[in-house]
Amino acid sequence: MKRDAEQFGMETQLTRLGRDPQDQYGFVNTPVYRGSTVIFKTVDDLENSRARFAYGTLGTPTIESLESAWSAIAGAAGTVISPSGLGAVGLALLTTLKSGDHLLMPDSVYRPTRVFCADLLAKFGVEIEYYNPEIAAGIEQLIRANTSTIFLESPGSQSFEIQDVPAITRIAKARGLKTIIDNTWATPIFFRAHDHGCDLSIEAGTKYLGGHSDLLMGLVSANTETWPELRKTYDSLAMLPGAEDCFLALRGLRTMHLRLEAAQHRGIEIASWLAQQPEVMQVLHPALPSCPGHELWKRDFNGSTGLFSMILKPQFDKPAVAAMLDNMAIFGMGYSWGGFESLIIPFDCSEYRTVTRWEPGGLALRLQIGLEDTEDLKRDLRAGLDRLVNDVRARHPEFAPVSCGQVVY
Numbered sequence: 511m512k513r514d515a516e517q518f519g520m521e522t523q524l525t526r527l528g529r530d531p532q533d534q535y536g537f538v539n540t541p542v543y544r545g546s547t548v549i550f551k552t553v554d555d556l557e558n559s560r561a562r563f564a565y566g567t568l569g570t571p572t573i574e575s576l577e578s579a580w581s582a583i584a585g586a587a588g589t590v591i592s593p594s595g596l597g598a599v600g601l602a603l604l605t606t607l608k609s610g611d612h613l614l615m616p617d618s619v620y621r622p623t624r625v626f627c628a629d630l631l632a633k634f635g636v637e638i639e640y641y642n643p644e645i646a647a648g649i650e651q652l653i654r655a656n657t658s659t660i661f662l663e664s665p666g667s668q669s670f671e672i673q674d675v676p677a678i679t680r681i682a683k684a685r686g687l688k689t690i691i692d693n694t695w696a697t698p699i700f701f702r703a704h705d706h707g708c709d710l711s712i713e714a715g716t717k718y719l720g721g722h723s724d725l726l727m728g729l730v731s732a733n734t735e736t737w738p739e740l741r742k743t744y745d746s747l748a749m750l751p752g753a754e755d756c757f758l759a760l761r762g763l764r765t766m767h768l769r770l771e772a773a774q775h776r777g778i779e780i781a782s783w784l785a786q787q788p789e790v791m792q793v794l795h796p797a798l799p800s801c802p803g804h805e806l807w808k809r810d811f812n813g814s815t816g817l818f819s820m821i822l823k824p825q826f827d828k829p830a831v832a833a834m835l836d837n838m839a840i841f842g843m844g845y846s847w848g849g850f851e852s853l854i855i856p857f858d859c860s861e862y863r864t865v866t867r868w869e870p871g872g873l874a875l876r877l878q879i880g881l882e883d884t885e886d887l888k889r890d891l892r893a894g895l896d897r898l899v900n901d902v903r904a905r906h907p908e909f910a911p912v913s914c915g916q917v918v919y
């Protein structure tokens with residue numbers, strides 16, 4: 511089904527890629543192939559590796575089905591799959607970097623990626639320099655003789671800065687550097703990373719590909735020039751996903767566009783509603799015109815998903831946030847997102863940023879909007895905001911409302 515990408519739209523492709531009923535006695539889905547040993551028929555086949563599959567670590571039909579499907583969706587020359595999103599980040603970095611190289615990392619990057627750089631890459635003599643994610647073409651001033659890789663993540667983890675990806679990849683190409691993007695938030699459906707010039711694109715399949723909070727997976731796709739090196743690095747490490755996990759990911763793939771559409775509409779509905787609540791100072795959702803980076807998002811992205819942040823007004827302190835979050839009826843507190851359930855967590859980027867300041871002027875919360883009834887979600891959030899207000903008011907009576915029924919601060 512290789513030609514699907516040329517003749518069918520994305521939604522049709524998602525239903526067809528990575529499976530061939532003719533190979534499975536007519537059954538619709540690719541089954542779970544578990545295997546280490548592959549039997550060769552003749553000495554000649556064995557000695558010349560003449561077999562479709564040669565050994566478990568080199569791939570199975572289940573793994574390959576997912577790899578080929580993802581390559582088609584991402585517009586990539588090839589894809590490899592790791593057991594977690596963070597594993598995929600490490601794999602991509604190990605593909606383009608060597609000892610002595612200089613790496614440019616956005617200050618808004620996913621925090622465990624920073625830990626990977628500090629704890630592992632630094633040990634192998636890679637120089638890591640963080641840059642302002644909003645630097646755009648200004649990145650050129652940071653390039654040194656030993657710079658080999660520019661890493662991007664857009665929007666930034668938790669803080670939602672949108673990067674000028676084309677401006678950065680254009681400079682990287684002109685200077686012979688590799689670019690890696692963590693594209694987890696948008697997925698290839700809402701951001702065409704390779705079309706925008708990125709050499710490697712990472713997706714934490716744990717999020718929207720799995721979609722049900724029961725799967726850990728990472729995918730790295732590559733353009734034509736970078737694919738051989740990515741595959742070689744992958745085969746050297748042999749950190750493969752489990753067969754059942756690939757089966758679940760292929761199942762998630764079929765409905766990914768529907769879940770993303772739902773995440774988009776619900777996310778925008780709740781974000782817009784939150785922006786009107788008197789306790790909220792700012793909503794950081796790239797699809798809202800009030801969000802910094804909105805114009806870049808509109809120019810480069812095809813959609814938005816269900817993860818965004820909000821900043822509370824400055825009078826709300828940590829105890830008040832705890833009063834709000836400890837008693838939510840629907841929203842759970844948890845880190846991984848992209849599932850069917852809504853989540854909310856407090857966060858503070860100032861704990862780890864090194865070249866930019868995170869001073870939003872109030873405490874920050876990150877929300878993931880799931881598939882629940884949005885009216886239920888608004889009621890849950892409104893009750894939480896009431897607890898926030900009441901907690902502060904109990905300790906600081908001067909915050910009492912000043913106009914009839916409407917809370918004014």
Ligand SMILES: *Cc1c(COP(=O)(O)O)cnc(C)c1O
Nearest residue numbers: 594595596620692694714716727
């Ligand atoms: C969740 C996430 C990852 C890591 O995925 P895991 O499967 O949890 O390791 C990487 N990057 C981003 C942007 C993520 O949100």
